[in-house]
Amino acid sequence: MNNLKDKLYSKILEHRPRTERLLKEHGDEIIDQVSVSQIIGGMRGIKSLITDISYLDPFEGIRYRGYTLPEVLEKLPKPENAEMPYVEGLYYLLLTGEIPTKDEVESLVVDFKNRRVVPRYVWDVIDAFPSNSHPMAILSAAVMSLERESHFSSNYKKGMSKMDYWSCTYEDATNLLAKMPLIGAYIYNKLYHPEHGHRFPDPSLDLGANFAYMMGKDKPYDDVSRMYFIIHADHESGNVSAHTGHLVASSLSDVYYATSAMINGLAGPLHGLANQEVLRWLQGLKDQMNGKIPTEEEMKNYVWETLNSGQVIPGYGHAVLRKTDPRYTVQREFCLKHMPDDHLFKYVDVLYKVVPDILREQGKAKNPWPNVDAQSGVVQWHYGVTEYDFYTALFAIGRSFGVLSNIIWDRALGYSLERPKSITTEMLEKMVETKNQMALSN
Ligand code: CMX
Numbered sequence: 001m002n003n004l005k006d007k008l009y010s011k012i013l014e015h016r017p018r019t020e021r022l023l024k025e026h027g028d029e030i031i032d033q034v035s036v037s038q039i040i041g042g043m044r045g046i047k048s049l050i051t052d053i054s055y056l057d058p059f060e061g062i063r064y065r066g067y068t069l070p071e072v073l074e075k076l077p078k079p080e081n082a083e084m085p086y087v088e089g090l091y092y093l094l095l096t097g098e099i100p101t102k103d104e105v106e107s108l109v110v111d112f113k114n115r116r117v118v119p120r121y122v123w124d125v126i127d128a129f130p131s132n133s134h135p136m137a138i139l140s141a142a143v144m145s146l147e148r149e150s151h152f153s154s155n156y157k158k159g160m161s162k163m164d165y166w167s168c169t170y171e172d173a174t175n176l177l178a179k180m181p182l183i184g185a186y187i188y189n190k191l192y193h194p195e196h197g198h199r200f201p202d203p204s205l206d207l208g209a210n211f212a213y214m215m216g217k218d219k220p221y222d223d224v225s226r227m228y229f230i231i232h233a234d235h236e237s238g239n240v241s242a243h244t245g246h247l248v249a250s251s252l253s254d255v256y257y258a259t260s261a262m263i264n265g266l267a268g269p270l271h272g273l274a275n276q277e278v279l280r281w282l283q284g285l286k287d288q289m290n291g292k293i294p295t296e297e298e299m300k301n302y303v304w305e306t307l308n309s310g311q312v313i314p315g316y317g318h319a320v321l322r323k324t325d326p327r328y329t330v331q332r333e334f335c336l337k338h339m340p341d342d343h344l345f346k347y348v349d350v351l352y353k354v355v356p357d358i359l360r361e362q363g364k365a366k367n368p369w370p371n372v373d374a375q376s377g378v379v380q381w382h383y384g385v386t387e388y389d390f391y392t393a394l395f396a397i398g399r400s401f402g403v404l405s406n407i408i409w410d411r412a413l414g415y416s417l418e419r420p421k422s423i424t425t426e427m428l429e430k431m432v433e434t435k436n437q438m439a440l441s442n
Contacts, residue, residue: 004108005170007096012166012412015052019413036432044319048420049243053094053405054234061326062235064090065097069231069326076230077102079206084226087207087401088112090233091177094405109206115178116201116210118186122146122179123198126187135187135393136267140260142183146176147256156252165252166412172255173404180397181207181225185214192387220338221383225394227334228379231327231372232395234402239319241266241396245403246410250418255407262403263396269314272395274373277314279381279388281306282347293343299350303358315374316355317365327372331379344378 032047054064064072076085076099088108092100100108125145129138147153152168160168182201189196196216205213208226215221237246245262249255266272285294285302294302306313318325335345352370359368377391385391423431 003104004092004095004100004111005167007092007098008170008408009167011096012409016413036428039428042319043238049237049246050415051237051406051409052097053402053409054236056236056320058320058322061321061323064234065093067093067099069330072230073227073330075099077105079209082208082223082226083220084208084223085230087226087229090230091174091401091405094234094402095408111174112178112207113201113203115175116182118179118182119146119149122183123186126183126190131191133191134267135191135390136263136273136396138187138191139184139393139396140263140267142187143176143180143256143263144260146179147254149175150254150256152252152254162414165414166408169255169408169411173408176255176259177400177404178207180400181211182214184393184397185211187393188215188385188387188390192390215385217383217385224334224379224383227330228376228394229398229401231330232376232398234399234405236320237406240268240271241399242403242406246406247418249407249410250415252417255404258407259400259403262399266396266399267392270312272373272392272399274314274371275376275391275395276388278373279344279377279391281314282344282351286344286347291343293346294350296350296354299354300358303351303355307358307362313355313359315351316359316368316370318367318369318371321369321371322367324369325371325374328370328375331372331375335375335379335382339379339382342378342382344381348375348378 034046038044038046052065054062055066056062060068062069067075072090072093073085076089076093078085086105086109089100089105092098092104092108122142122145126138126142129141149172150168151171152165155164155168186198189199193216199214199216201210202213205222208229209222211225212219212221215225235242237243241262244265245258248261249258269277285299288302289298303313335342339345351374355370356368359365376395377388380386380391380394381388385394
């Protein structure tokens with residue numbers, strides 16, 4: 001066993017009695033109530049999921065295992081001469097709740113390197129896609145094609161004990177996480193840069209640096225990749241991608257099925273695809289302006305035009321957050337340090353100055369502030385990844401770290417098959433009527 005898996009097992013043994021006690025001693029206690037608008041409105045805010053990997057405070061933003069993003073970026077060990085930490089170290093933190101030592105991360109980096117062999121049939125699956133397919137569709141299918149490698153599935157057939165589910169899930173998850181950046185880079189090169197050819201991983205490089213190398217990008221794209229994967233890793237359990245991963249895995253589908261499904265959920269424009277939408281939308285304005293940086297007045301007009309035509313402003317608003325997303329801020333600070341004069345960054349800056357007031361004036365969005373997607377495409381564009389259809393695939397690679405950490409813990413704690421109850425509109429109408437009648441007769 002490697003040291004992460006040993007450490008994880010000791011954490012699982014410590015944690016299991018807490019879950020058992022909650023169920024045994026408090027199983028019937030009421031934690032939340034559900035309103036009609038929550039039922040019709042996408043279950044917004046209902047407390048019905050449990051995870052210890054991350055927690056999203058509406059005003060503070062995400063914490064991974066109790067650490068804010070700036071703390072995560074400061075405390076996790078970094079490769080030599082790097083500004084951003086090892087992504088492998090983030091996995092250690094998400095799984096165990098502990099900041100790894102440099103030695104612990106380095107041993108995990110070696111473990112990841114040993115797992116980054118991608119079977120040939122995956123390249124064949126990718127090659128079979130038409131070249132105008134969306135990278136998210138290809139990524140989802142490529143992950144799905146790896147399902148035959150699942151340790152969980154093969155051991156389940158042999159009658160594996162429930163207590164061991166987590167161990168096979170850990171193997172599957174770590175294997176998949178090590179391979180995903182290679183698959184992502186292959187999709188990128190195949191669709192947009194066939195001249196790069198098929199690059200093989202460089203055994204001297206960690207996950208972030210190897211990804212940059214395979215994408216054909218120079219420094220500091222290694223740090224951009226580390227930053228990108230780390231800030232996108234998790235956003236507690238209720239968002240579409242994290243929830244989909246958990247839901248699919250709850251039927252004991254293995255992590256390949258669950259990750260492919262999570263990628264499909266992330267591909268929607270209200271979720272992960274918003275990062276490409278921001279760029280597409282800003283390019284529209286850039287064309288209108290013949291490349292000139294818009295004044296605040298010109299930007300206001302463009303934003304109102306978009307709203308008045310019934311569209312949302314991509315990269316703004318959030319279902320939980322009620323302040324500027326710290327993932328936006330981390331990237332903005334990176335931009336201010338590395339690319340303050342970037343043309344698109346200036347567009348995003350003007351946008352930030354005008355959108356919150358406009359959304360407040362319009363009075364619909366509960367959160368007028370920017371989310372992660374408002375800034376992330378600009379960073380990629382600056383370093384030459386201008387094919388914005390690819391941005392959500394980058395988000396997906398990062399998000400897999402959180403989703404898969406959650407699924408390992410789901411298995412370790414024996415979380416149940418998800419099965420909420422649905423009712424009909426007529427039943428809901430009758431329930432509301434009965435309540436009103438009872439209130440009147442009291
Ligand atoms: N522009 C225009 N209108 C917006 C808006 C925005 N950025 N954000 C919310 N609204 C509107 C909603 O469409 C909704 O309108 P209707 O009442 O007509 O349906 C109303 O304001 C209330 O919505 P809300 O409760 O504030 O937001 P939701 O929880 O329903 O939705 C989100 C959240 C993110 C889907 C929404 O803010 C949005 O569409 N934003 C733009 C897309 C985006 O950036 N998505 C990425 C989010 C981060 C991520 O997951 O990657």
